[in-house]
Amino acid sequence: MAVLNRLLKPRVPTFHSLAYTLRILSSSSSLNSGIDLRPQPSISRKPLHLGRDPQGRSVQWVFLGCPGVGKGTYASRLSKLLEVPHISTGDLVREELSSHGPLASQLADIVNQGKLVSDEIIINLLSKRLEAGEAKGESGFILDGFPRTIRQAEILDGVTDIDLVINLKLREEALLAKCLGRRICSECGGNYNVASIDIKSEDGSPVMYMAPLLPPPHCASKLITRSDDTEEVVKERLRVYNEMSRSVEEFYRSRGKLLEFDLPGGIPESWPKLLQALNLDNHEDTKFCSRIVFCCWC
Ligand SMILES: Nc1ncnc2c1ncn2[C@@H]1O[C@H](COP(=O)(O)OP(=O)(O)O)[C@@H](O)[C@H]1O
DSSP, X not given: OHHHHHHHOSOOOSHHHHHHHHHHHHTSOOOXXXXXXXXOOOOOOOOOBTTBOTTSOBOEEEEEOOTTSSHHHHHHHHHHHHTXXXXXXXXXXXXXXXXXXXXXXXXXXXXXXTOOOOHHHHHHHHHHHHHHHHHTTOOOEEEESOOOSHHHHHXXXXXXXOOEEEEEEOOHHHXXXXXXXXXXXXXXXXXXXXXXXEEEOTTSXXXXXXXXXXXXXXXXXXEEOOTTOSHHHHHXXXXXXXXXXXXXXXXXXXXXXXXXXXXXXXXXXXXXXXXXXXXXXXXXXXXXXXXXXXXXXX
8 A cells, every 4th residue: 555655646647657657556456545535625617728727738537427428429529629538448448349359258248247347457458548649649638437436536536637527417217218229330430329318207398308319321321239238238337337436426526526517408408508517618619610519420
């Protein structure tokens, strides 16, 4: 523990140090000191200039939320907007699976049961990804799907400063339907959703409508479903999220870093509101055409 603490402190905010320190940690043993519940400063979202904070450092953000909530969709859009890499540990796991490398069969069993991969394996995959990015000159990041356990959160907290954690929230009824409706183009990797979600209140009035996110014609015949997007496995992933990852929300809430964001509907309703909540609503006018708000294909 003392050795780990020496490795972790003082905080090392650069991207290089993060990748390097995560790699050392991935070959180390345990780190588990419980949640730090000291009062923390309240969240402040200063205007950003192209993904940089007022000191000029690229943003280091985290997306939390249940399976199916849309972490990948919004993290990917923000990464384009802010010009920082979108790093999804779920994608890293799937890349490892499709590489048929030495870890693949072990990972397939875990993922297809809806369980979490070990902290060591995930941190190893993440540190490799960070090192590759660092070699290309990347800086900053939007993490999606990491951290998912208190131990992962503690390790990340020990090696770098996370500026903001966005906790996406959606009604429970919609999550299962969204996972079951998810489709991926096997050629271009585009993400779509064939589910049409229409939740009515008890008196029959509409509460939430999410239109399907249909693929363009050239992807329509190449759609595949993730092997872990079956009803049984999605229910298990939701259970595991509640058991293992809810405490990560609390970890960041107690540090004043958690931005709770209730998705009001599909992308057309939610994206502008998310930009507003992040104080980024001026960015899209200057940087993107209006398609970014409504287009499902870019
Ligand atoms: N941070 C992590 N810790 C442990 N396992 C992870 C992590 N990120 C991804 N995984 C594994 O990859 C699978 C797919 O991840 P992801 O695409 O983020 O799924 P979800 O749609 O459930 O949010 C998870 O069910 C889990 O097995």
